[in-house]
Amino acid sequence: MAQNSHAGRPSSWLAVVVIWIGFGVGGAAMVPSPKWWMFWTGVGIVAIGGIIAMSIHIFDDVIIDGPRTVPEERHHSELARGAHSEAGGPAIATDPATTKPHG
Numbered sequence: 001m002a003q004n005s006h007a008g009r010p011s012s013w014l015a016v017v018v019i020w021i022g023f024g025v026g027g028a029a030m031v032p033s034p035k036w037w038m039f040w041t042g043v044g045i046v047a048i049g050g051i052i053a054m055s056i057h058i059f060d061d062v063i064i065d066g067p068r069t070v071p072e073e074r075h076h077s078e079l080a081r082g083a084h085s086e087a088g089g090p091a092i093a094t095d096p097a098t099t100k101p102h103g
Contacts, residue, residue: 008061015053022046 008016026042029035 011056012058012061015049019046019049
């Protein structure tokens with residue numbers, strides 16, 4: 001596996017898939033009417049997946065990268081630039097629901 005990969009180990013994915021299956025079983029138990037025995041079976045499968053995850057140390061898959069620098073981009077918003085109206089004064093935002101139409 002490539003160095004600094006965020007893909008995780010196959011054993012970690014096994015734990016994740018078991019947990020997904022548990023959520024699927026528990027979720028399917030709620031449609032269209034609750035089947036509580038099936039719901040609790042799903043909860044048990046999720047718990048088994050959690051035990052697998054803890055036993056294989058799933059959090060050891062985390063790779064801490066160095067800080068990322070994102071170049072600052074120029075903001076294109078009229079309000080952020082301190083836009084001025086064509087008359088030279090500052091632009092004023094108005095609420096159309098509270099202003100009267102011209103005329």
